[in-house]
Amino acid sequence: MPTESRDTALHKENWREVPLQKTTRRAPDSGKGGSGKGDLRPVPFRGGGFTYTPRGLISPLVFIALIGLWELGSQTGFISPIALPAPSAAFGAFVDLVRTGTLWRHLEASLFRLIVGWTLGTAIGVAVGLAIALFSVMRAGLSPVVSALFPIPKIALLPLFIVWFGIGEGSKVATILFGAFFPTVIATYGGVDNVDRNLIRMGQSFGLSWLSIVRKIIIPGAMPAILSGFRISASIAIVLLVAAEMIGAQFGIGAYILMAGSLFAIEQLIAGVAMLSILGLTISWLIGRAERYFLTWRT
Amino acid sequence: MELRIEAVSHDYGETQVLRDISFSVAPGEIVCIIGPSGCGKSTLLRFIGGLERPDHGQVLIAGEPPADSLNPLTYIFQDFALLPWRTVEGNVSLVLEDHGIRGAQSRAIIADVLARTKLTDFARAWPRQLSGGMKQRVAIARALAVRPAVMLMDEPLSALDSQTRELLLDDLIDLWKRERFSAAYVTHNLAEAVRLGHRIMVLSRRPGRIRELVSIDIPLDERPDRIVELDKVQRRLWEAMRDEARAADMELSDAD
Numbered sequence: 340m341p342t343e344s345r346d347t348a349l350h351k352e353n354w355r356e357v358p359l360q361k362t363t364r365r366a367p368d369s370g371k372g373g374s375g376k377g378d379l380r381p382v383p384f385r386g387g388g389f390t391y392t393p394r395g396l397i398s399p400l401v402f403i404a405l406i407g408l409w410e411l412g413s414q415t416g417f418i419s420p421i422a423l424p425a426p427s428a429a430f431g432a433f434v435d436l437v438r439t440g441t442l443w444r445h446l447e448a449s450l451f452r453l454i455v456g457w458t459l460g461t462a463i464g465v466a467v468g469l470a471i472a473l474f475s476v477m478r479a480g481l482s483p484v485v486s487a488l489f490p491i492p493k494i495a496l497l498p499l500f501i502v503w504f505g506i507g508e509g510s511k512v513a514t515i516l517f518g519a520f521f522p523t524v525i526a527t528y529g530g531v532d533n534v535d536r537n538l539i540r541m542g543q544s545f546g547l548s549w550l551s552i553v554r555k556i557i558i559p560g561a562m563p564a565i566l567s568g569f570r571i572s573a574s575i576a577i578v579l580l581v582a583a584e585m586i587g588a589q590f591g592i593g594a595y596i597l598m599a600g601s602l603f604a605i606e607q608l609i610a611g612v613a614m615l616s617i618l619g620l621t622i623s624w625l626i627g628r629a630e631r632y633f634l635t636w637r638t
Numbered sequence: 639m640e641l642r643i644e645a646v647s648h649d650y651g652e653t654q655v656l657r658d659i660s661f662s663v664a665p666g667e668i669v670c671i672i673g674p675s676g677c678g679k680s681t682l683l684r685f686i687g688g689l690e691r692p693d694h695g696q697v698l699i700a701g702e703p704p705a706d707s708l709n710p711l712t713y714i715f716q717d718f719a720l721l722p723w724r725t726v727e728g729n730v731s732l733v734l735e736d737h738g739i740r741g742a743q744s745r746a747i748i749a750d751v752l753a754r755t756k757l758t759d760f761a762r763a764w765p766r767q768l769s770g771g772m773k774q775r776v777a778i779a780r781a782l783a784v785r786p787a788v789m790l791m792d793e794p795l796s797a798l799d800s801q802t803r804e805l806l807l808d809d810l811i812d813l814w815k816r817e818r819f820s821a822a823y824v825t826h827n828l829a830e831a832v833r834l835g836h837r838i839m840v841l842s843r844r845p846g847r848i849r850e851l852v853s854i855d856i857p858l859d860e861r862p863d864r865i866v867e868l869d870k871v872q873r874r875l876w877e878a879m880r881d882e883a884r885a886a887d888m889e890l891s892d893a894d
Binding site: 562637 | 687689708709711712713715717719721722723724732733735736764765766780784790
């Protein structure tokens with residue numbers, strides 16, 4: 340296009356006509372007659388404040404400070420040992436547990452219920468969630484049922500589960516299983532619904548089989564949602580574990596806490612609660628590792 | 639292999655999308671489909687590739703596709719449609735796996751298509767690490783891997799900045815000179831259409847009808863040097879399109 344090329348040539352000439360030195364000399368003395376460098380000041384910075392910077396040391400410091408203050412309060416008598424035992428007393432109770440070997444029996448019982456219940460619940464949950472997402476009949480039939488049953492506190496059904504699955508492990512595992520099942524179903528089919536339709540269309544356009552599209556496009560695409568569903572279902576599972584153990588168990592962290600409470604052995608109660616907290620942190624760390632493993636492609 | 643589109647009409651509910659579209663894509667020919675936004679050109683491309691069915695009319699294949707073609711009708715999408723959880727080579731491998739091509743044979747094909755799209759050094763990169771132009775080159779490599787008879791390109795350069803678009807346009811022309819693929823190329827960019835199209839089909843606004851079907855006889859590699867002639871064609875096409883584009887711009891859209 341000849342017109343265009345002439346235009347650009349003109350622009351170039353204009354550009355060259357402006358002498359570089361003149362502009363640099365003229366720029367500073369603008370404004371109300373203020374002369375020279377006296378008026379020069381940097382543009383005020385306004386961009387800070389809302390960015391997040393990692394501060395690795397702060398979180399352990401907060402823990403140490405809180406526990407330190409608590410210990411100090413107990414030692415000086417500011418905190419009555421009846422209201423709240425000292426952290427050292429709780430730690431003593433924990434050491435007792437380790438020494439007598441009962442810690443392992445409680446921990447073993449709890450971990451067994453948690454692992455079996457949560458694993459089965461999430462496995463069935465992912466399967467049902469996929470079925471709801473992929474088959475219209477399943478969606479129409481099951482998604483209202485899931486919505487109706489999800490809000491029921493599963494612990495309210497424990498007596499029923501005891502009748503169905505027996506007073507032993509069955510009813511406790513079932514409570515955790517159902518508790519983990521529903522959030523997983525909802526996370527899974529929500530995740531599948533959010534998979535980019537264009538990617539599925541791409542798979543179809545290359546003639547990929549239905550199974551290949553599900554395996555290679557839909558499930559990886561839903562994985563972030565499924566994993567964040569795991570975080571929620573794992574916390575729910577711990578809550579239900581303790582609740583179920585409080586109702587009928589000889590061993591388990593929940594049973595230990597209940598027993599400590601009824602004997603008013605508050606330092607044991609605190610030790611039990613601290614164990615739950617550590618359990619939760621461990622699970623959250625494990626899921627974090629899983630996320631890093633499965634979602635390396637994200638960041 | 640030749641593609642014939644015969645009397646295709648389509649409605650989405652109340653909205654009339656396409657009316658009585660008939661044309662053909664001959665072997666080695668690039669047909670550019672151009673029209674104002676919402677005129678149904680992407681829908682037409684989905685009919686051609688069998689991703690949707692038209693209400694009326696049909697899309698026919700005349701003759702056998704080449705025997706070595708794994709996926710005769712192959713798309714290139716505007717948004718690249720790469721799997722973010724697969725590397726560059728993984729994305730190419732995806733379309734081979736279903737044809738039972740694995741191991742050494744698959745690696746040979748992947749190496750070949752990545753070399754042809756100048757991506758050899760990026761085989762293990764993740765899509766998020768690539769620029770838009772590179773992502774589209776990966777999509778082109780993926781398309782080449784299945785040895786298509788017809789490429790169906792849905793605004794392949796529209797998501798790219800203008801410099802990248804120029805580069806990739808040159809790449810596409812080079813590629814065509816070597817492979818002589820046929821293509822239906824949907825775009826809203828007239829300059830792209832006159833650079834790449836052997837024939838250019840102008841659609842009217844919704845419902846899309848063929849307003850004009852223009853052949854450009856200048857060979858693709860001579861076009862950069864014959865800008866004046868191309869400019870004339872482009873102007874003529876713009877005359878045909880301008881009123882349609884203006885009217886389409888004033889419409890409220892609810893479909894697509």
